[in-house]
Amino acid sequence: MEATAPIAHNRRVLVTALGITQILAWGSSYYLPAVLAAPIAKDTGWSLASVVAGLSCGLLLAGLVSPVTGRLIQRHGGRPVLAASSLLLAAAHSLLATATDYPLYLVAWLLMGLGMSSGLYDAGFATLGRLYGQGARGAITNLTLFGGFASTVCWPLSAFLVEHGGWRIACLSYAAIHLAVCLPLHLWVIPPPPPVPAPMKDRSKEASATGRTRARFILLASILTLAAMIASMLSVHLLTLLQLRGVGLAAAVGLGALIGPSQVGARVAELLIGRNRHHPIWTMLTSVSLLAAGIWLLLASHTFIALALILYGAGNGIHTIARGALPLVLFDPRQYAALMGKLATPSLIVQAAAPSIGALLLGVGGGNLVLSALAVAATINVGLCACLISLRR
Numbered sequence: 342m343e344a345t346a347p348i349a350h351n352r353r354v355l356v357t358a359l360g361i362t363q364i365l366a367w368g369s370s371y372y373l374p375a376v377l378a379a380p381i382a383k384d385t386g387w388s389l390a391s392v393v394a395g396l397s398c399g400l401l402l403a404g405l406v407s408p409v410t411g412r413l414i415q416r417h418g419g420r421p422v423l424a425a426s427s428l429l430l431a432a433a434h435s436l437l438a439t440a441t442d443y444p445l446y447l448v449a450w451l452l453m454g455l456g457m458s459s460g461l462y463d464a465g466f467a468t469l470g471r472l473y474g475q476g477a478r479g480a481i482t483n484l485t486l487f488g489g490f491a492s493t494v495c496w497p498l499s500a501f502l503v504e505h506g507g508w509r510i511a512c513l514s515y516a517a518i519h520l521a522v523c524l525p526l527h528l529w530v531i532p533p534p535p536p537v538p539a540p541m542k543d544r545s546k547e548a549s550a551t552g553r554t555r556a557r558f559i560l561l562a563s564i565l566t567l568a569a570m571i572a573s574m575l576s577v578h579l580l581t582l583l584q585l586r587g588v589g590l591a592a593a594v595g596l597g598a599l600i601g602p603s604q605v606g607a608r609v610a611e612l613l614i615g616r617n618r619h620h621p622i623w624t625m626l627t628s629v630s631l632l633a634a635g636i637w638l639l640l641a642s643h644t645f646i647a648l649a650l651i652l653y654g655a656g657n658g659i660h661t662i663a664r665g666a667l668p669l670v671l672f673d674p675r676q677y678a679a680l681m682g683k684l685a686t687p688s689l690i691v692q693a694a695a696p697s698i699g700a701l702l703l704g705v706g707g708g709n710l711v712l713s714a715l716a717v718a719a720t721i722n723v724g725l726c727a728c729l730i731s732l733r734r
Contacts, residue, residue, distance in 0.1 A: 361489025364455025368495020411682015419468025426460025
């Protein structure tokens with residue numbers, strides 16, 4: 342009992358600290374090329390596609406090493422892993438700031454990928470799950486509220502740093518932030534995990550339970566992977582898709598800005614009405630249904646684009662909560678951290694490939710082909726979620 346008392350006492354402080362580091366980790370890695378890609382391309386002479394490819398390389402490596410990250414958090418808790426993420430991200434930004442040739446630039450993004458694997462949502466969720474078990478749902482929801490402001494905070498910060506010092510100074514500034522802010526928070530605030538109780542063996546039920554667990558894992562991994570593909574493809578190509586439907590650039594930017602508030606608003610609604618009051622499988626079903634409704638409406642109508650993006654944003658917002666909360670109740674919570682690492686692998690790999698796939702589809706069939714493919718994928722996801730509900734019953 343002595344090991345768990347400080348954890349419960351410091352829960353709000355812990356979630357706030359992790360929320361701050363999530364904002365800075367997301368904003369300085371996943372969201373970094375949105376502001377820095379063009380200045381890097383202009384300064385170095387590399388093509389914009391080559392510059393953005395660095396993020397794809399980082400996401401690919403992050404997906405490949407995520408199972409290792411999960412196992413480390415399972416064994417040692419989140420403090421050493423998240424602290425390592427701060428060091429890795431600082432090293433990646435330092436190398437990025439000094440990269441004068443393209444191979445070194447890619448090496449910097451590979452380091453960034455290691456930092457993303459050990460420092461973004463999946464590592465944060467795994468840390469909370471390892472500490473609080475099935476009671477982590479509320480903490481996970483609160484953490485996603487912080488993460489939703491990553492682009493809101495870091496895009497203006499990145500733009501300010503680029504404008505006043507250039508993109509290399511911006512990278513060095515983020516390296517300093519990770520060392521001066523994120524690393525101390527990870528080391529000082531995250532408590533050691535409680536011991537994992539030994540599982541009780543019941544061999545008469547073991548084989549049946551193993552089969553059900555494998556089926557649930559495959560279904561959940563498929564749902565998360567399709568949702569990651571949809572989000573990654575739209576995040577890169579949304580403005581292009583809107584312009585192909587006759588929307589001007591300024592109006593497209595304004596419409597795209599609806600997604601962020603919709604995400605945060607849906608997460609707040611989940612926090613207020615959903616915490617521990619319904620099974621998170623219903624949060625997942627609501628999420629994939631909203632995603633499908635938003636994309637189908639975007640495909641079918643030129644009139645209700647704003648509503649389509651609000652629905653999509655709301656679905657994407659609560660999907661992050663469901664992704665963290667659902668494995669806690671579908672599987673053994675004592676293995677949650679390791680499981681999150683395994684679930685992250687296909688999602689991150691698909692996130693790395695989806696923008697290129699979207700660009701290929703745009704070249705072959707235009708915006709309607711991209712939206713049709715996304716609508717079909719979103720509809721399949723609703724069916725997969727229904728299968729998961731049926732299997733749970």
